[in-house]
Amino acid sequence: MAPMLPPVxxxxxxxLGVPAAWTLAVAxxxxxxxxxxxxVEGSNLHRQVAFGExxxxxxxxxxxxxxxxxxxxxxxxxxxxxxxGADDLAEALAGFDAAIDATDAxxxxxxxxxxxxxxxxxxxxxxAAAIGRTAQHFVVTxxxxxxxxxxxxxxxxxxxxxxATAGVLGTVTxxxxxxxxxxxxxxxxxxxxxxxxxxxxxxxxxWLRTAVTVARACACAGTLAASx
Amino acid sequence: xxxxxxxxxxxxxxxxVDGVSVEGQARLGRLCAVLAHDTSEVARSAAHACxxxxxxxxxxxxxxxxxGADELRAxxxxxxxxxxxxxxxxxxxxxxxxxxxxxxxxxxxxxxEPAGWATxxxxxxxxxxxxxxxxxxxxxxxxxxxxAAAADLLVADALGLEPMPxxxxxxxxxxxxxxxxxxxxxxxxxxxxxxxxxxxxxLLPRLRALPAEWGRIEAEVEARYPxxxxxxxxxxxxxxxxxxxxxxxxDRYHALDPESYPRTARxxxxxxxxxxxxxxxxxxxxxxxxxxxxxxxxxxxxxxxRCAAPGGVALFPGVAYLVLAVMGxxxxxxxxxxFDATSGGxxxxxx
Numbered sequence: 266m267a268p269m270l271p272p273v274x275x276x277x278x279x280x281l282g283v284p285a286a287w288t289l290a291v292a293x294x295x296x297x298x299x300x301x302x303x304x305v306e307g308s309n310l311h312r313q314v315a316f317g318e319x320x321x322x323x324x325x326x327x328x329x330x331x332x333x334x335x336x337x338x339x340x341x342x343x344x345x346x347x348x349x350g351a352d353d354l355a356e357a358l359a360g361f362d363a364a365i366d367a368t369d370a371x372x373x374x375x376x377x378x379x380x381x382x383x384x385x386x387x388x389x390x391x392x393a394a395a396i397g398r399t400a401q402h403f404v405v406t407x408x409x410x411x412x413x414x415x416x417x418x419x420x421x422x423x424x425x426x427x428x429a430t431a432g433v434l435g436t437v438t439x440x441x442x443x444x445x446x447x448x449x450x451x452x453x454x455x456x457x458x459x460x461x462x463x464x465x466x467x468x469x470x471x472w473l474r475t476a477v478t479v480a481r482a483c484a485c486a487g488t489l490a491a492s493x
Numbered sequence: 494x495x496x497x498x499x500x501x502x503x504x505x506x507x508x509x510v511d512g513v514s515v516e517g518q519a520r521l522g523r524l525c526a527v528l529a530h531d532t533s534e535v536a537r538s539a540a541h542a543c544x545x546x547x548x549x550x551x552x553x554x555x556x557x558x559x560x561g562a563d564e565l566r567a568x569x570x571x572x573x574x575x576x577x578x579x580x581x582x583x584x585x586x587x588x589x590x591x592x593x594x595x596x597x598x599x600x601x602x603x604x605x606e607p608a609g610w611a612t613x614x615x616x617x618x619x620x621x622x623x624x625x626x627x628x629x630x631x632x633x634x635x636x637x638x639x640x641a642a643a644a645d646l647l648v649a650d651a652l653g654l655e656p657m658p659x660x661x662x663x664x665x666x667x668x669x670x671x672x673x674x675x676x677x678x679x680x681x682x683x684x685x686x687x688x689x690x691x692x693x694x695x696l697l698p699r700l701r702a703l704p705a706e707w708g709r710i711e712a713e714v715e716a717r718y719p720x721x722x723x724x725x726x727x728x729x730x731x732x733x734x735x736x737x738x739x740x741x742x743x744d745r746y747h748a749l750d751p752e753s754y755p756r757t758a759r760x761x762x763x764x765x766x767x768x769x770x771x772x773x774x775x776x777x778x779x780x781x782x783x784x785x786x787x788x789x790x791x792x793x794x795x796x797x798x799r800c801a802a803p804g805g806v807a808l809f810p811g812v813a814y815l816v817l818a819v820m821g822x823x824x825x826x827x828x829x830x831x832f833d834a835t836s837g838g839x840x841x842x843x844x
Contacts (some may be wrong), residue, residue: 284542284637291538292634307502310568314545317567397510398654432509435549436648439542439641447634459671469655471673472663 270453272296274358276349276377277367278325279303280312280438281393281400281445285365286329287315288446290337297333297340298361299326302348312435351376355383363453365391367442369427371419378412381405382485389452391460393445397431400441400467402460403477404452409462410477411485441467504551510654517652518551524651525554525585527578527788529719533592535631535639539599540590541565542640548572550648556581558821578788578820586647587788589719589759590639594748595666597631599623599643600760602789603650603657619678620796621646621657622755628666660755676755695842696781696813697829699734700726706736710817711824713738714785718822720744720758723784725769726815727777734780739768741784759787761796781829783815791818791826793839801839807832814839 270293275282278301286297305313305320305328315332316325326344333342349357354376358364366377374392381390386407393402405411444467448460459465464475479486501508504518526547530536541561548555548565554573555565562574575581589600601621623646625631625639642663649655660676701707706726714722724738742763746754754763762784769779782801786792793816801807801814810832818826830839 284641287542288634288637291636292632308505311504311507311549311551314542314549314568318570319567398649429506430509432506432511432513434507434510434645434648436546436641436645439546440638440645443542443638443641447638450634457668459665459668461668465671471675472671474669474671476669 270294270450271363272298272361273449273453274298274300274361274364275367276300276364276373277369278313278329279309279367279369280433280435281395281442282325282365282367283313283315283329283332284439284442285367285391285393285446285449286333287336288443289365289450290333290340292447292450294450295339295341296343298343298345298358299329300345300347300349300357301325301329302346312433312438314435314439351379354380362387363389363449365393365446365449367393367445369394369396374412375416375419378405379484382411382413382488384488386485386488389449391445391449391452393441395438395441395467396427396433398434398437398469400437400444401464402441402445402448403464404445404448404458404460404462405485406452406461408489410479411462411483413485414480414483415464415475415477417483437467444472507550507652512654513652517654520584520653521551521648521651522553523584524552524647525556525575525581525583526552526647527556527558527581527585527587528590529558529578529588529788530590531592531719533630535592535597535633535636536590538633538636539597539639539643540588542637543588543590543599543644544640546641546644547647550644552647554581579825588643588647589787590643591757591759592630593624594630595624596627596629597625597635597639598757599625599639599646600757601643601646601657602760603647604790604792619657620756620760620794622660622757622760624660624662624664624751626662626664626666660751662751676752695829696831697815697827697842700736700781700815700829703734706734709736709738710783710815714817714819714824715822717741717785718819719787721760721762721785721787723762723764723782725764725772725779725783726781727772728780730776735777736783737768737772739765756796760789779809779812781813781815782809783817785817785819785824787819788821789818791816791828793828793830793841798839802832 305316320328324346330342330344366374377390381388390405448458451458459474466473528540530540544565548568556575583604587602603619650657658675659678662674726736741758743758743761814830829842
């Protein structure tokens, strides 16, 4: 029998968060906490496929929770209609050792990465993103390289294109979020996965992997040694 | 077609993607997707997920073969949900989800000619197979990703971003080297629907007038559904027409060599030619090769042409080809084709 999967928090209930939550639920995660401050808008519907036209105006986290309960009976889902950032992440995720960042904010990914590599290092985080026809994810485990080993710091916000400026395909966020969650599930089970300590990208040419080694100067190197 | 005033609100983020146009969006809106799957929970979940992303992207019509129709209808008030594959008018895309030893597969058949969906004679179909390779039968955590990946094939094609390949393999089996491989569709002119030569005697009415022989063919193709069935008809030494069912070897070929045989038995057939040779060695004359199309029309597809007459040369000169459309497990249409050496194409019997 497969080992029980621990509770998972999902930060962001949009194009990536919906397929990620759905995948985690059907994979056997029994407890999910969903964070999103926004309400469903008409422009979300092409990619956030848990939401229908009658859901417009309702809180995304609550609508997604209802969708998940309907599809996976017995699932414990806690919708939280608030934004979480670096300042309140530890408190919001108290009791959780696994989480996915499914937001479109670069700094949120670094915040969750830092939550994962904090001492004592025991947490697992998946950092997902999508834009246009591309998606990517990176899984940080207690013994892997981290997101800062690859990117030292978030880029300035003004430099980043967003889905609102560059657009995005729903089928791309669907694959991106679902494969990211699949990678997290495999990491939580202790199974080798392409995204553990590596950047896995979906491009119009297909899926690609970039392995990342622990950077000596990275903050995670110290916590990695402490957990070894 | 959706109210143009609402088009940008709903599909604005999609229309912003490089290469996506309002025309492509309209093309998606005209499509009818038929979603079918094997009995596994993974395939059922993936088909449902695929339906959600198709509706989200703007596919206008949908046929679902097992529940979930109300949920999908709730996504979009303009969505037309049809009760049966037989109601699906082209342009039409059929999806078949199946759990496999190596993971899972999705066959997508796209027919965009207005003629020949259920009973037509010369519509062409483009068929794609998506192989989702995880090194073992797919697990529940694969379902949502598989559904989105299958939807992406059709959406990218309809939006004009990426034509559907012949075969797309997404291979996760080696964590150190995940990769995708697209085998492009060869560009070829496929002559079908040429005029039938006047000196060719129609075979279909003669065959249908033999209840035992015709019944054997119908029973076989319905029993083999949702896979394609195949066989042949011979004229025995007494001059009688006899139908013979033969195993479809396609799945075996696909398992051994997926590059050369990208399709599964769901959308292709491979006749055991030794069975034909045996009948001929007994003195019988081969007059017809038959096979079924599952949840698709009775047309002679590009794949059928390629197999029957590679390079425009008929493998069995003078032999006719019977195609039976099996929808939801019942025969809904038939057509008989004859090779025309002058054009190098196939012509359907009329009437």
